[in-house]
Amino acid sequence: MxxxxxxxxxxxxxxxxxxxxxxxxxxxxxxxxxxxxxxxxLGGMKARAAASLLAGAASRGELAPGAPVVESTSGTLGIGLALVARALGHPVILVVDNELEPDMRALFSAYGVRLEVVERQHPEGGWQQARLDRLTEVLATTPGAYWPDQYDNPxxxxxxxxxxxxxxxxxxxxxxxxxxxxxxxxxxxxxxxxxxxxxxxxxxxxxxxxxxxxxxxxxxxxxxxxxxxxxxxxxxxxxxxxxxxxxxxxxxxxxxxxxxxxxxxxxxxxxxxxxxxxxxxxxxxxxxxxxxxxxxxxxxxxxxxxxxxxxxxxxxxxxxxxxxxxxxxxxxxxxxxxxxxxxxxxxxxxxxx
Structure with a gap:
C-alpha cells in the first residue's frame, strides 16, 4: 500500500x-x-475547472501552500474543488445555500469539507448573491484564504x-x-x-x-x-x-x-x-x-x-x-x-x- x-x-x-x-x-x-x-x-466536468483555477493561482503566487480555498457553489464545482484541493494539500470551505440537497451535504461531510450554509436569498441577487455576501465574510475571517472566483476568473x-x-x-x-x-x-x-x-x-x-x-x-x-x-x-x-x-x-x-x-x-x-x-x-x-x-x-x-x-x-x-x-x-x-x-x-x- x-x-x-x-x-x-x-x-x-x-x-x-x-x-x-x-x-x-x-x-x-x-x-x-x-x-x-x-x-x-473523476470529479465530473467541473473538476477540470477546479484544477485550472487552483493551478493558475499557485503559479502566480496567489495560492500559498496549504492555504484554505473558499468558494461559492450550488454543488457541482464543490465536488471538483474538494478533489483537487485535497490532492494539492488545501482545506476547502464551501459557501452553499439552504436548497443544497441532503445527499450533497452528506457527501461533503464525508470529504471533510466545511460548509457555510446561507439560509435566505438576497432580495435581488438570489442565492448566488447571498452566497457571495457570506463568502466575503468568510474570507475576512480566514487568514490566508484564497477565493478562485469561478464567475470572473479566466x-x-x-x-x-x-x-x-x-x-x-x-x-x-x-x-x-x-x-x-x-x-x-x-x-x-x-x-x-x-x-x-x-x-x-x-x-x-x-x-x-x-x-x-x-x-x-x-x-x-x-x-x-x-x-x-x-x-x-x-x-x-x-x-x-x-x-x-x-x-x-x-x-x-x-x-x-x-x-x-x-x-x-x-x-x-x-x-x-x-x-x-x-x-x-x-x-x-x-x-x-x-x-x-x-x-x-x-x-x-x-x-x-x-x-x-x-x-x-x-x-x-x-x-x-x-x-x-x-x-x-x-x-x-x-x-x-x-x-x-x-x-x-x-x-x-x-x-x-
Missing amino acids: RRLDSPADTSLLHLVGGTPVGWIAADEHGAGYWAKLESAG DNAAGYAAMAEEIIEQIEAVDVLVATVGSGGHCAGLTRVLRRHWPGLRVIGVDSIGSRIFGQPSRHRVMRGLGSSILPRNVVYPDYDEVHWVGPVETVASCRAVAARTCLAGGWSTGAAALVSGWVACSEPETRVLTVFPDGPHRYLSTIYDDEWCTTRGLLVPPVTEPAEIATPDEAEVRGWARCRVVRDPAQTQVSA
Missing part, C-alpha cells in the same frame, strides 16, 4: 478528464447527437481547453455546439479551441428560465447548476449564435427520457443540454451536433428521478415539445422553453440605455 508522507498527493489528478464521447439517439429515425460524458471522469475557461482537444481527436466534424451556461466557463473554453479547428461552428447557449445571464429577469429557480442571478464575466456573449431558456418541466422530462432510452442519466444541465441538442438534431437532420453531459445521476435521485418530489412541484405534467421564439431577449419574460437568435450582453444593454 502506498504511504502518503506529504499533505499533497496528486496521484489522482491524472484521472480528471479523458472522458468518452457517446452517440445519443434523439428519435426512432436515426437523428441524434454526440455527448461528451463527463461523469466518466482560468475557469482555460480548464476546458483539454476537453476541446479530446473532442477534436474523438469526432471527425461538428457543426453545432450546445452548451449549458452557468459561470460561462466551459462554453468559453470549448468555443475558443473548437472554432480554431471548425471555424463555422454554431454555438447555442442553454440557460434556465429565471436567469439573468442572457437578459431575462432574475426569478427563483428550481434547477441548479445552470443559470445565474448575477452576470458572470466569464460569459463571452459574442461566442453565441442563439440562446434557449428551458424550464424544470421539460428538463425533468428530458432527463427521464434519456435515462429510459440509453441508461445514461444526469442532472439539470444534462437534461437541458439533451433537450436542445435533440431538438436541433431532429429539426436539422444533416447537422452534426455536440453537447456535454456534465455529471451523472446520483445527486438527483431524490429530486429529478423521484416521483413524489417532482409531483409536489408540478413537474410531471406533459412538457412542451417545441420552443417558443422571441425576437429579442427582453421582448417578453419566458415561462418555459423559448429561443432567441439575438444574443447580447445585458450589462452593455443597461449601459447604453
Whole structure:
C-alpha cells in the first residue's frame, strides 16, 4: 500500500478528464447527437475547472501552500474543488445555500469539507448573491484564504481547453455546439479551441428560465447548476449564435427520457443540454451536433428521478415539445422553453440605455 508522507498527493489528478464521447439517439429515425460524458471522469466536468483555477493561482503566487480555498457553489464545482484541493494539500470551505440537497451535504461531510450554509436569498441577487455576501465574510475571517472566483476568473475557461482537444481527436466534424451556461466557463473554453479547428461552428447557449445571464429577469429557480442571478464575466456573449431558456418541466422530462432510452442519466444541465441538442438534431437532420453531459445521476435521485418530489412541484405534467421564439431577449419574460437568435450582453444593454 502506498504511504502518503506529504499533505499533497496528486496521484489522482491524472484521472480528471479523458472522458468518452457517446452517440445519443434523439428519435426512432436515426437523428441524434454526440455527448461528451463527463461523469466518466473523476470529479465530473467541473473538476477540470477546479484544477485550472487552483493551478493558475499557485503559479502566480496567489495560492500559498496549504492555504484554505473558499468558494461559492450550488454543488457541482464543490465536488471538483474538494478533489483537487485535497490532492494539492488545501482545506476547502464551501459557501452553499439552504436548497443544497441532503445527499450533497452528506457527501461533503464525508470529504471533510466545511460548509457555510446561507439560509435566505438576497432580495435581488438570489442565492448566488447571498452566497457571495457570506463568502466575503468568510474570507475576512480566514487568514490566508484564497477565493478562485469561478464567475470572473479566466482560468475557469482555460480548464476546458483539454476537453476541446479530446473532442477534436474523438469526432471527425461538428457543426453545432450546445452548451449549458452557468459561470460561462466551459462554453468559453470549448468555443475558443473548437472554432480554431471548425471555424463555422454554431454555438447555442442553454440557460434556465429565471436567469439573468442572457437578459431575462432574475426569478427563483428550481434547477441548479445552470443559470445565474448575477452576470458572470466569464460569459463571452459574442461566442453565441442563439440562446434557449428551458424550464424544470421539460428538463425533468428530458432527463427521464434519456435515462429510459440509453441508461445514461444526469442532472439539470444534462437534461437541458439533451433537450436542445435533440431538438436541433431532429429539426436539422444533416447537422452534426455536440453537447456535454456534465455529471451523472446520483445527486438527483431524490429530486429529478423521484416521483413524489417532482409531483409536489408540478413537474410531471406533459412538457412542451417545441420552443417558443422571441425576437429579442427582453421582448417578453419566458415561462418555459423559448429561443432567441439575438444574443447580447445585458450589462452593455443597461449601459447604453
